[in-house]
Amino acid sequence: MGRSSTPGEGTRPRVRHAGQLGWDDDLYTNGPAPGRDGRGTGADREGPGHGGRRRGTSHRHGKRGKRRILRWVAYVLALVILGGAGAGYLYYEHLNGNLKKADLTLGDKKMADHKANAAGQTPLNILLIGSDARDSKENQKLGGAKDTFGAPPLADVQMLLHLSADRSNMSVISMPRDTLLQIPKCTDPKTDHVYPATTGLAMTNETLGRGGPGCTVATWYELTGITIDHFMMIDFAGVVSMADAIGGVPVCVKGNVYSHTRDGKGSGLKLEEGTTKVKGKQALQWLRTRYGFEDGTDLGRTHAQHMYMNSMVRELRKGTKLTDPGKLMDLAEAATKALTVDKGLDTVKKLYDLAGELKKAPTKRITMTTMPNVYGTGVNKGRVFPMPVDADQLFQMVRDDVPLDGKASKRKAPTAKEPTSPVAEIPVSVRNGTRTDTEYPVKGRATAVQELLTGKGFTQAEVDTQHTEATARTGVLFPSVDMEGNAQAVAKALGIPLTAVKKSTDVSGITLTVGADWREDGDYSAPSAAEKTPESARALNGDDETACMDIQPGFGW
Structure with a gap:
């Protein structure tokens, strides 16, 4: 499925097929130069002057408090599936200037307000987006594929993070980049260019090139009806800096794997059977690997990303990695420069506050899922569609704030109100x-x-x-x-x-x-909100340390 050819959208230079390149790019032949490990040089640090700050004001903390703040700012940014964007350093205002901001939604449809529970609490939904942009020298080295330099970016990783209203649990739904759907009308706020709604089906990763992440948000809302409060978008460089900063993330494979084909495709990932701590470029390779995992499709890659994300959160919550102020400052610089957020998250302080909310959900109540889907046929072979019953059920559970781990929630039924008119x-x-x-x-x-x-x-x-x-x-x-x-x-x-x-x-x-x-005549029958998460969603619990990737035949060594 190529990019939409809807009349009126105009021509775009260096447009590439939405199903090619991106997170599949060949790191083996077009990867970063030898010796590059993704670490920052520290050249942009504030220097030793940070240690001379006065004490006693309400917004300044002791060393232990600083580390705690940094650790949790790192945590919230880490929740971007690409490996995280890194940690912020609350005390340096210049970091706020590093953050790139964009409109939350570019669609015409306004999102419905959240329904508060009996305690007046509302859920929090954040769309996490992984961009394949080659918009900087570092991203070009990491991303490879020189023929795509300057082309509109693709949203090759999309994850909806749902934090329950009572903050007792967290759910994540990944949408495969190969999903075919209808993209709504989006208006680019920078150029005022209007991208008409697609008349047919298009791949979901094309949304990013239609004005920015706000179009990806609008598309999610149109499909799921889930109100989205924020988005966070990260690039290749952010993945590497975060993976380096936390000292590695344990991942597991059931056999030796080498993601590389004879014609130069694959991420270049090469691991021995068992558990390995990956960081830097190797972590990026893990997150980009399709050839070599499971059935060699985007679905296997999504499952590997879930394993990485859960493992990373466990590492961060141990609190044993991010304790070196110098490394944290390097990470903060790289992270804020690599991160694009909606205008409601336009300061490091707001990210810190968000982290405070996210950390309330214990890892044992974090559930990773993939949108239930079915493969297309004919001209749509190799693409996927939302599974009519199971996908709707999963979306409804999130809309209704029902935990995906099947455990009881403190959620109470909406308050019934009397009509004011006959x-x-x-x-x-x-x-x-x-x-x-x-x-x-x-x-x-x-x-x-x-x-x-x-x-x-x-x-x-x-x-x-x-x-x-x-x-x-x-x-x-x-x-x-x-x-x-x-x-x-x-x-x-x-x-x-x-x-x-x-x-x-x-x-x-x-x-x-x-x-x-x-769609049929008769009384309406609402699906039970108490139903369990469909098996087709491949739920993975945040505490599961036994998860290990199956290896695609032909990619061992």
Whole structure:
């Protein structure tokens, strides 16, 4: 599947096939120069002057406090699957200037507000993006593939990190870069260029080249309905600097592996059977390896990334690595220069505060998953699609803040509110959102549901034929708090769970969207939020130290 040829998008120089290069690039022939280990030179350090700061003010801490802060800033940045961006150094304002900022979303659809639990807490969702950009000499050396220099970047790694409202657990969903889906309209904030919504299917990693990470966020929201609060994007250089700073991350392979083919493809990773601590360029190779792991596809690589991420978090939480102030300063420089964040995370202090929230979830309650998927056929061979039932179930569990590890949560049901008007006086707009990536919308579904509402006394329900955006799950949106009770009354009448009733400034009145989960006539049957994580999601627990990668036949040595 090549890049979209939608009219009006214009031509772009040096455009490459979305399924080529990127994280598959040949490090063996086009990798960094010999002897490069990815470490910073320290030339940009502040110098010994940091030790002469005065004590006694509320924002300055002792040596132990400094290390604790640094360690947890390192932790939050490390959660970017590429190996992490590194640690920030809270006391140096110039690091804030290093951070690159971008708009959270470039799509037209406004994300719905989170539904607070009984304690008033809301979940936190962060989209972690790995860019394959060759936009600097270091990234070019690490990324290889000279013919791609200057080309628009691809979002070859995409992970949604969900921290529960009660902060008791954390869930991660990876979307394979080969996923085919529809990309919404995105407007580049730098050039005001409008990228129309794709008329057909495109690979999800193309989103980054359509204005930046905000388009990747918009695409995730369109597909999953999960409200995203922040994004963090990292490049090749950030991976290397973080892996070096923490002194190595233990990874395991079930046999000797060498990721290299006769025609020069592969990451160049070469490991002996068993557990090895990888760092620097070798850590980047691990995260980029496809040829040599499992079935040689992006799915195997995603599983390896989950193993690395869990292992890295365990290393960071031991608190035994990041104790050298000099190394931390080197790491902070490299990390902040390599990291792009949304404007809500535009300072190191905000990243530190975010780290404080993330560290509340113990490793035993961290669950890594891959979006359930099915392989395409014919012209789409080698690509994947979201698995209709399992993927929707996983997305719903995250939307409803249900732990993916199957353990009990402190989450309580939404508070029921009384309607402020008789049902006959409640205007309701009904939309048909039954279209999916592989199926056309079901004709007449909005009308059928409107008639159901009318039969239940909602005589002011009308069909909205202007909005037919695909929606995975049926839900009810309302624009202001005073309408919540009325919106809940609509949901109750049709058997829609209250968790699907949300406040959104994207609508002007109570709006019911009939989703792809209600394509057939009859009463609505909401999937149980208590269902377990589908086996197809390949859940991996953060405490699992026995995880070990299977080796693809033909790549041993």
